[in-house]
Amino acid sequence: MSGLRLAWIKFSRDRLAFSGFLIILSLILVAVFAGVLAPYPEDTFSIHPAARLQPPSLTHFLGTDSMGRDIFSRLLFGARVTLIISIIAVGTSLLIGVPLGLIAGYSENWLSELIMRIADIFLSIPQIILAILLAQSLGPSIPNVILALSITYWPWFTRIVFAETRSLKQTVFIEATEALGANPLRTTVLHVLPNVSSSIIVRSSIGMGFTILTAAVLGFLGVGAQPPTPEWGVTIAESRQYLPDAWWYATFPGLAIFFVVMGFNMLGDGLRDILDPRIRRGFE
Amino acid sequence: MYRSRGGFFVPKMTRKILSYAFKRLVFAVPTILGLLVLTFFISRVIPADPAALVAGEMATPGQIEALRKQYSFDKPLYVQLGLYLGQLLRCDLGKSLYSGRRVFRDLIDRFPATLELTIVAMLVSILAGVPLGIVAALKRNSLLDHVLRGFTVGGLAIATFWLGIMLQLLFSMWLGVTPLGGRIGVSPPKFITGLYILDAVLTLNGTALLSAIQHITLPAITLAFASFATITRFTRSGVLDVMQRDFILYERAMGLPPRLIVYKYLLRNAMISTVTQIGLLFGLLLAGAIVIEMVFDWPGLGLYAFQSIILSDYQAILGVTLWAGVVYVTVNLMVDIALTFIDPRKAEI
Amino acid sequence: MNQNQKETLLSVSCLTVHFYTDRGVVKALDRAELNVSRGEVVGLIGESGCGKTTLARSVLRVLPPGGRIIDGTVLFTGKDLLKVKENDLNTSVRGKAITLIPQDPFNSFNPVFPVGTQIKDIMKWKGNAQDGKEIREKRILEMLEQVQIPSPRDQLKKYPHQFSGGQRQRFMIAMALLPGPSLVIADEPTTALDVTVEAQILQLMASLVLGRGISVLFITHDLGVASQICERVVVMYAGQDMEDAPADSLFSNPRHPYTRELLESLPNPEGSIKDIPGEVPSLVRPPEGCRFHPRCSQATDHCSRQRPEKAAVAADHWVRCFHPVG
Numbered sequence: 001m002s003g004l005r006l007a008w009i010k011f012s013r014d015r016l017a018f019s020g021f022l023i024i025l026s027l028i029l030v031a032v033f034a035g036v037l038a039p040y041p042e043d044t045f046s047i048h049p050a051a052r053l054q055p056p057s058l059t060h061f062l063g064t065d066s067m068g069r070d071i072f073s074r075l076l077f078g079a080r081v082t083l084i085i086s087i088i089a090v091g092t093s094l095l096i097g098v099p100l101g102l103i104a105g106y107s108e109n110w111l112s113e114l115i116m117r118i119a120d121i122f123l124s125i126p127q128i129i130l131a132i133l134l135a136q137s138l139g140p141s142i143p144n145v146i147l148a149l150s151i152t153y154w155p156w157f158t159r160i161v162f163a164e165t166r167s168l169k170q171t172v173f174i175e176a177t178e179a180l181g182a183n184p185l186r187t188t189v190l191h192v193l194p195n196v197s198s199s200i201i202v203r204s205s206i207g208m209g210f211t212i213l214t215a216a217v218l219g220f221l222g223v224g225a226q227p228p229t230p231e232w233g234v235t236i237a238e239s240r241q242y243l244p245d246a247w248w249y250a251t252f253p254g255l256a257i258f259f260v261v262m263g264f265n266m267l268g269d270g271l272r273d274i275l276d277p278r279i280r281r282g283f284e
Numbered sequence: 285m286y287r288s289r290g291g292f293f294v295p296k297m298t299r300k301i302l303s304y305a306f307k308r309l310v311f312a313v314p315t316i317l318g319l320l321v322l323t324f325f326i327s328r329v330i331p332a333d334p335a336a337l338v339a340g341e342m343a344t345p346g347q348i349e350a351l352r353k354q355y356s357f358d359k360p361l362y363v364q365l366g367l368y369l370g371q372l373l374r375c376d377l378g379k380s381l382y383s384g385r386r387v388f389r390d391l392i393d394r395f396p397a398t399l400e401l402t403i404v405a406m407l408v409s410i411l412a413g414v415p416l417g418i419v420a421a422l423k424r425n426s427l428l429d430h431v432l433r434g435f436t437v438g439g440l441a442i443a444t445f446w447l448g449i450m451l452q453l454l455f456s457m458w459l460g461v462t463p464l465g466g467r468i469g470v471s472p473p474k475f476i477t478g479l480y481i482l483d484a485v486l487t488l489n490g491t492a493l494l495s496a497i498q499h500i501t502l503p504a505i506t507l508a509f510a511s512f513a514t515i516t517r518f519t520r521s522g523v524l525d526v527m528q529r530d531f532i533l534y535e536r537a538m539g540l541p542p543r544l545i546v547y548k549y550l551l552r553n554a555m556i557s558t559v560t561q562i563g564l565l566f567g568l569l570l571a572g573a574i575v576i577e578m579v580f581d582w583p584g585l586g587l588y589a590f591q592s593i594i595l596s597d598y599q600a601i602l603g604v605t606l607w608a609g610v611v612y613v614t615v616n617l618m619v620d621i622a623l624t625f626i627d628p629r630k631a632e633i
Numbered sequence: 634m635n636q637n638q639k640e641t642l643l644s645v646s647c648l649t650v651h652f653y654t655d656r657g658v659v660k661a662l663d664r665a666e667l668n669v670s671r672g673e674v675v676g677l678i679g680e681s682g683c684g685k686t687t688l689a690r691s692v693l694r695v696l697p698p699g700g701r702i703i704d705g706t707v708l709f710t711g712k713d714l715l716k717v718k719e720n721d722l723n724t725s726v727r728g729k730a731i732t733l734i735p736q737d738p739f740n741s742f743n744p745v746f747p748v749g750t751q752i753k754d755i756m757k758w759k760g761n762a763q764d765g766k767e768i769r770e771k772r773i774l775e776m777l778e779q780v781q782i783p784s785p786r787d788q789l790k791k792y793p794h795q796f797s798g799g800q801r802q803r804f805m806i807a808m809a810l811l812p813g814p815s816l817v818i819a820d821e822p823t824t825a826l827d828v829t830v831e832a833q834i835l836q837l838m839a840s841l842v843l844g845r846g847i848s849v850l851f852i853t854h855d856l857g858v859a860s861q862i863c864e865r866v867v868v869m870y871a872g873q874d875m876e877d878a879p880a881d882s883l884f885s886n887p888r889h890p891y892t893r894e895l896l897e898s899l900p901n902p903e904g905s906i907k908d909i910p911g912e913v914p915s916l917v918r919p920p921e922g923c924r925f926h927p928r929c930s931q932a933t934d935h936c937s938r939q940r941p942e943k944a945a946v947a948a949d950h951w952v953r954c955f956h957p958v959g
Contacts, residue, residue: 124613126567129609130605136598136601137326137327209441222593233443236445243449243457244453254442254446257441257443265441266437530735531744533695553745629744
């Protein structure tokens with residue numbers, strides 16, 4: 001049985017990881033097929049003032065907002081926005097962070113010190129605050145949110161990769177291959193990556209959850225996505241002045257955030273349990 | 285092994301802890317310096333026109349130009365950096381568009397409110413999280429354990445600001461048991477520390493104390509939620525991890541009372557991973573404070589930051605960021621040093 | 634018979650222990666048997682994984698999670714420890730009548746407390762209930778001097794990581810003797826130590842135990858160490874006890890095929906080590922009958938079907954084998 005198939009079977013048996021995976025799968029499907037699934041796809045840009053602030057009903061599944069737009073449809077499209085922001089942001093920080101971690105781990109001179117120091121500095125401010133400052137400096141928009149998120153998240157990847165590279169570099173194995181004439185840099189990279197990939201995957205999954213939350217906060221504060229974008233954080237911000245009467249306006253977007261982040265966290269946790277061979281129960 | 289220091293016998297371990305603390309303090313300085321440079325970079329280099337940002341959206345070109353000269357934005361970068369650092373050393377963080385006062389002044393005024401909120405939230409999450417984490421570990425895989433694990437996984441997935449809004453909806457608007465917002469409903473107690481609860485206790489002001497507690501309840505619980513989840517998880521895994529160690533086996537084999545083993549010997553070891561998290565969690569709390577203060581109208585730095593964002597009061601936003609960074613680094617430093625008291629092996633590095 | 638002269642202190646019989654793990658049920662001990670008389674130093678030897686430590690932990694009922702005692706009796710001064718209530722076991726047996734010297738003194742100390750705190754707690758909870766604080770401290774200091782720890786009062790304030798392996802083991806010996814036990818279980822006490830330190834510790838243990846009437850169950854996989862300090866030796870293999878004889882008898886004339894092979898595997902003067910053919914069996918699916926039979930040169934069909942009873946092959950020299958050698 002191939003390794004991949006074995007891993008898949010193990011994966012599907014782990015209820016936590018698998019449920020998380022299903023949630024995310026549905027998120028992706030929703031995001032991709034929002035145009036088809038949404039009962040009122042035009043509500044991302046058109047308004048119907050006559051139908052404003054209606055409670056959940058058969059025609060409007062989750063009610064309407066202050067402009068009479070169908071909240072359910074806007075939530076579905078909001079999934080698209082959220083997913084795009086998070087995937088690109090996490091992907092970018094991965095692309096920045098992993099190579100930097102490799103370089104820092106491999107070299108043992110001032111360069112390594114410098115990179116890790118810079119990472120420390122970035123980590124010395126709570127991420128959201130830094131993201132707010134960046135978004136404000138760049139101007140509020142979705143691309144700037146993505147940029148701000150990438151810039152604040154890369155140090156996490158760098159730290160993991162650095163630790164792994166460094167410890168591998170110090171093993172006798174690398175010295176041995178070097179003695180045989182292999183390029184030590186290439187060997188290090190080729191051997192570090194498989195070892196560290198599981199940590200990277202776990203951290204990416206958790207990072208997705210974290211990024212989604214941060215993006216929502218930025219949208220809520222008005223420094224991220226702007227109205228009329230159907231972003232979930234923005235919608236919650238809009239809803240505030242209509243509370244407590246239009247309770248559905250604030251409740252459902254938050255629930256959407258909850259389920260999605262929960263999905264990523266469950267997946268990350270489950271993956272960590274599967275991929276980390278050090279966690280063992282029973283007689284050793 | 286004892287060395288005499290001006291008449292006092294100082295055990296070797298204590299000396300090691302003190303020197304470790306000193307080393308960490310020294311190392312914190314370049315980090316803060318780097319932080320300052322980073323904020324400089326973000327505020328001067330990244331924006332298209334720093335002067336326009338500082339001047340605000342309402343400024344005329346003439347005002348922008350005047351500001352540019354006033355703040356030396358037209359000078360070369362390295363000169364600007366020098367001036368910038370000099371300003372920071374004098375605690376000159378510029379003027380706030382919103383209040384018209386010096387930003388530094390604003391920060392000092394509003395800090396106690398946020399500090400109080402953060403401290404209460406931290407206490408709540410520790411006092412709730414640690415015992416629950418221990419129980420979950422001791423009764424591993426029981427119903428309670430599973431419920432707690434589900435709860436904590438969920439707790440980390442809830443958007444703090446949304447939770448605040450929901451709780452406000454339920455308890456303040458629908459049930460009417462908590463106030464809608466604000467920090468206190470009567471006159472504040474006499475100023476000693478700026479922390480209303482502490483000041484009310486110190487001045488024996490019962491009405492103020494009651495009102496302050498009523499007002500802080502919902503915001504603190506909301507803020508505490510995510511860190512409570514984290515603390516519970518880390519305590520649980522910390523206890524589980526320690527339970528398997530050889531020294532616990534030895535203590536069991538030698539028949540020490542189980543209560544003693546758990547609450548004295550096991551706990552301190554398990555706490556190491558939890559305390560390590562506290563520094564990081566503080567950052568989470570600081571960040572969460574922004575939205576919580578906004579939702580509950582809490583007059584602290586978070587609300588100040590939010591208002592500054594709305595008004596594009598750039599100097600103020602910058603000031604808050606710097607402040608948050610310095611506080612965060614300081615707290616982590618203190619946590620680091622506190623850890624050596626729990627685990628003296630740390631000081632050996 | 635054998636132990637008429639001395640009173641039997643500990644009598645383990647028919648002890649069967651299983652571990653329930655992800656990989657299946659590990660049958661760690663199979664009807665194991667062991668006796669220790671008052672004042673006797675009994676060695677328990679065997680390869681790693683043969684069940685020595687499991688036996689010791691079963692006596693004290695401190696098995697790791699997943700471990701279960703399926704059957705057997707552990708008679709200690711007449712009481713079956715496996716049937717004693719947990720609370721009574723904890724207060725009067727563990728750390729009091731039976732104490733432990735663990736294998737790894739570094740990891741057996743709690744790293745975040747000074748050494749003194751841990752010793753004082755042992756003394757407080759396991760020593761004489763009537764003794765006051767000063768008396769307890771006095772006795773601790775006396776004992777520390779006996780185990781040759783210099784300036785003990787200062788050392789008590791230090792942390793475990795500040796000591797060497799040998800010093801830590803001395804503390805462990807002190808803690809094992811302070812409660813005034815009748816039986817000390819020493820679980821490979823010198824394995825984690827340097828060879829030079831090992832000799833000192835062994836000598837120390839011998840001097841403190843002999844003449845006080847304290848019994849010792851000395852677990853080790855090092856035959857040389859066993860021959861130095863033990864009066865009697867029990868050989869274990871794959872969860873079964875194989876041979877039980879006085880030390881000189883066992884080492885000069887081993888009667889069980891396994892013991893013989895084990896002794897021959899010692900590095901001889903020419904520097905070669907003779908390996909026993911085959912591998913230690915998995916205890917999830919252990920061999921039937923005598924568990925050594927797959928590797929035994931003397932094995933017959935009978936050995937694979939029935940486990941031999943304990944039989945005397947000489948005065949006081951017992952083997953479980955259908956075909957003892959020598």
